Amino acid sequence: xxxxxxxxxxxxxxxxxxxxxxxLQVMGYVVTGQAITGESAIQKAGExxxxxxxxxxxxxxxxxxxxxxxxxxxxxxxxxxxxxxHSDKATLERAIAVSPSGYLLKPFKExxxxxxxxxxxxxxxxxxxxxxxxxxxxxxxxxxELSLFPVPVMTTTKSGLIEYVNPAALRxxxxxxxxxxxxxxxxxxxEQEHVRDATAxxxxxxxxxxxxxxxxxxRHKNGTSLPITISVGLITGETEDDLRNLYMFTGSxxxxxxxxxxxxxxxxxxxxxxxALKLPAFVLDKRMVLAGYNxxxxxxxxxxxxxxxxxxxxMFETPxxxxxxxxxxxxxxxxxxxxxxxxxxxxxxxxxxxxxxTRIPLKKDKVxxxxxxxxxxxxxxQQALYEVERIKKVFSELFSALxxxxxxxxxx
Numbered sequence: 001x002x003x004x005x006x007x008x009x010x011x012x013x014x015x016x017x018x019x020x021x022x023x024l025q026v027m028g029y030v031v032t033g034q035a036i037t038g039e040s041a042i043q044k045a046g047e048x049x050x051x052x053x054x055x056x057x058x059x060x061x062x063x064x065x066x067x068x069x070x071x072x073x074x075x076x077x078x079x080x081x082x083x084x085x086h087s088d089k090a091t092l093e094r095a096i097a098v099s100p101s102g103y104l105l106k107p108f109k110e111x112x113x114x115x116x117x118x119x120x121x122x123x124x125x126x127x128x129x130x131x132x133x134x135x136x137x138x139x140x141x142x143x144x145e146l147s148l149f150p151v152p153v154m155t156t157t158k159s160g161l162i163e164y165v166n167p168a169a170l171r172x173x174x175x176x177x178x179x180x181x182x183x184x185x186x187x188x189x190x191e192q193e194h195v196r197d198a199t200a201x202x203x204x205x206x207x208x209x210x211x212x213x214x215x216x217x218x219r220h221k222n223g224t225s226l227p228i229t230i231s232v233g234l235i236t237g238e239t240e241d242d243l244r245n246l247y248m249f250t251g252s253x254x255x256x257x258x259x260x261x262x263x264x265x266x267x268x269x270x271x272x273x274x275x276a277l278k279l280p281a282f283v284l285d286k287r288m289v290l291a292g293y294n295x296x297x298x299x300x301x302x303x304x305x306x307x308x309x310x311x312x313x314x315m316f317e318t319p320x321x322x323x324x325x326x327x328x329x330x331x332x333x334x335x336x337x338x339x340x341x342x343x344x345x346x347x348x349x350x351x352x353x354x355x356x357x358t359r360i361p362l363k364k365d366k367v368x369x370x371x372x373x374x375x376x377x378x379x380x381x382q383q384a385l386y387e388v389e390r391i392k393k394v395f396s397e398l399f400s401a402l403x404x405x406x407x408x409x410x411x412x
Contacts, residue, residue, distance in 0.1 A: 038063030046319030174221035
């Protein structure tokens with residue numbers, strides 16, 4: 001048995017979760033974390049990068065274990081063993097559709113658990129080795145890194161022929177990778193249908209014309225055109241021939257729930273106010289998608305290794321977002337509707353900062369639909385409190401020393 005294999009436990013009953021953790025540690029495994037919701041499982045899978053996940057099917061919150069498992073496999077390609085007390089046909093069929101590495105019915109024996117884990121780890125190692133042999137492009141580190149991006153990404157040659165498509169881009173387009181490789185990227189990108197329709201009746205001569213950023217469409221396999229925004233980067237190499245183009249696509253489905261709930265501009269106004277007060281801030285909806293954020297938060301996210309592109313995806317798919325919010329804590333606020341204040345310690349190089357997070361539920365008809373998070377640097381205050389405590393300790397030690405001297409002098 002490989003010692004030290006890392007395992008993430010996803011189980012909403014904490015007593016059972018602790019029992020599983022204890023059993024795994026006795027077997028020699030390392031438990032990288034425990035989660036009770038699907039969203040938190042996705043977040044911790046990205047954060048801790050376990051070798052395998054034990055996933056309960058019935059979880060707290062809106063996302064069950066099967067849905068979370070599918071997202072984790074898409075994002076991180078990790079082996080998952082389902083743990084469940086339910087063996088009904090419908091549940092089994094949904095679980096099989098995700099292609100898990102194993103399926104254990106509760107209660108299970110320790111030997112049965114260890115056998116399933118070892119078989120799953122072995123199968124996954126063989127699968128990864130075969131994948132690298134069959135797909136040479138997946139072997140270089142850059143392509144492995146791009147495959148983990150939650151943002152749709154494609155790379156092309158200098159002449160515009162597609163060389164690599166990550167899983168997120170495949171889901172967006174509806175194609176399989178062999179259907180796109182070596183095809184011109186311009187065969188996928190064009191003018192949105194409604195823009196073409198608006199000018200179809202005009203008797204204008206065929207000529208080159210610009211397509212504005214808000215008019216670009218991505219052609220789906222089913223024939224529809226998806227409104228997108230394209231960001232272009234580069235992949236450089238040792239020589240000019242190694243240069244590749246990097247395309248990132250952002251859909252138009254993000255940042256649209258705020259106006260639906262609160263009316264036009266209210267989130268934007270909140271972000272403008274917090275920015276004017278020099279307070280980093282962001283707002284999340286129930287899907288854990290950012291409904292708004294100010295430029296101060298963007299800068300903090302950048303320092304934490306979260307790019308602008310990642311901010312357009314569900315936050316539980318962005319591992320480093322754990323620095324700013326834990327999905328389980330947020331879901332508890334959605335349920336309770338209570339304001340929450342916490343202080344976190346941040347370290348950048350040799351500098352240490354203390355940030356106060358104030359989470360404010362935004363409600364419609366007494367139901368929390370969004371959570372606004374406002375951040376305040378309280379480093380000076382915390383350092384002052386630390387200094388007060390240090391002085392109190394010094395005086396306490398001094399007083400104790402004086403008492404001891406007085407006692408000794410009395411004895412003399």
